Amino acid sequence: MRAGPEFGDGPLSRAVAAVYTLLVVEALLLATTAPGLVALLLLDRDAGNAPLAALCALPVGPALSAALYAMHHRGRDVTDLRPAAAFWRGYRTNLRDSLRVWAPYLAWLTVVALGLGVAGAPGGAPAWWSTLLVLVSVAAALWLANALVISSLFAFRGVDVARLAAYFLVRTPGVTLGTAGLLVAAVAVTVLSSEGVLALLGSLLAAALVRTARPMIAMVRQEFTA
Numbered sequence: 214m215r216a217g218p219e220f221g222d223g224p225l226s227r228a229v230a231a232v233y234t235l236l237v238v239e240a241l242l243l244a245t246t247a248p249g250l251v252a253l254l255l256l257d258r259d260a261g262n263a264p265l266a267a268l269c270a271l272p273v274g275p276a277l278s279a280a281l282y283a284m285h286h287r288g289r290d291v292t293d294l295r296p297a298a299a300f301w302r303g304y305r306t307n308l309r310d311s312l313r314v315w316a317p318y319l320a321w322l323t324v325v326a327l328g329l330g331v332a333g334a335p336g337g338a339p340a341w342w343s344t345l346l347v348l349v350s351v352a353a354a355l356w357l358a359n360a361l362v363i364s365s366l367f368a369f370r371g372v373d374v375a376r377l378a379a380y381f382l383v384r385t386p387g388v389t390l391g392t393a394g395l396l397v398a399a400v401a402v403t404v405l406s407s408e409g410v411l412a413l414l415g416s417l418l419a420a421a422l423v424r425t426a427r428p429m430i431a432m433v434r435q436e437f438t439a
Contacts, residue, residue, distance in 0.1 A: 230294055234287055237296040238280050239416035245276040245304070246412065254409050260330025267319040274315025274361070279304035280419035281365040285430070303365060310364040313371045318357045325350050351396070355382055358392045362426045367433060377437065381429045391425035 243250070249269040256262045256269070282303025283296050325346050360378035363369065369377065382389050399418060402411045411418075423430075 233294055234284070234296040235416045235420065238283050238300055238419065239413070241297060241300045242276050242280055242415040242419075243412060245279070246272045249273065250408065250412050254407060260326045263323045263326035263330075266326075267323045270319055271312075271316065274319075275304060275308045275311045277415065277419060278307040278311035278315075278361055278365040280416055281362060281423055282307060284416075284420045284423045285366055307365050310368075310371070310374070311361065314357065314360045314364055314374065318353060321353055322350070351393075352382075354396050355389055355392055358396070358422060359388075359426070359429065362422065362430065363433060366430060367438065369437075377433065381432070385429045385432065388426055388429045392422065395421055395425065 249272045253266055253269040256266055279300045280303075283299040286299045286303075287296065328346050329343055356378050359381050360374050363377050363381075364371075364374045395418065399411055402414065
């Protein structure tokens, strides 16, 4: 007689394990970014507040990197549920590397926000300049997603992370399109609600980004690691 599936192997158990992982990672995301997020929510959406907003968002980079690490290293054995351990391991390991990617991106966003504020003022820059800034910002966000994934899962020098992130924007167009869809969804949530609602969806966004980036992750492992 063929034995039935063991406890923990069924689809319901896997679904419960996935939800548990998402909840734990979300709680840790909020815990590691709470002070900055609270301050960010209290700021007016004004271009003049861009430098302060960037400072408040600085802890988000290492936290998101840790979430990506935890989601990627989620064990195949659903009975082995240790997402918190994976999160903190990723946080410690990737803290410096993630800030090397995240901090320059926030600095760029600050410049863009201030530039858009000046362009929107009477006698400011022409409309095409604002459009150019937005397009470059979108490209930078797509690059950032690749760079965060690569720096969170692999040990490369900062310059190599930057190059690989740009390279895979073209090498894996499916990943780029998928990331663009996630970016559009994140912007829509922020505009229609607030940064707080987006933060509550942080672990889900991290899981979706890891899943979307699987082809890129596989290529990095196969072609650029021993």
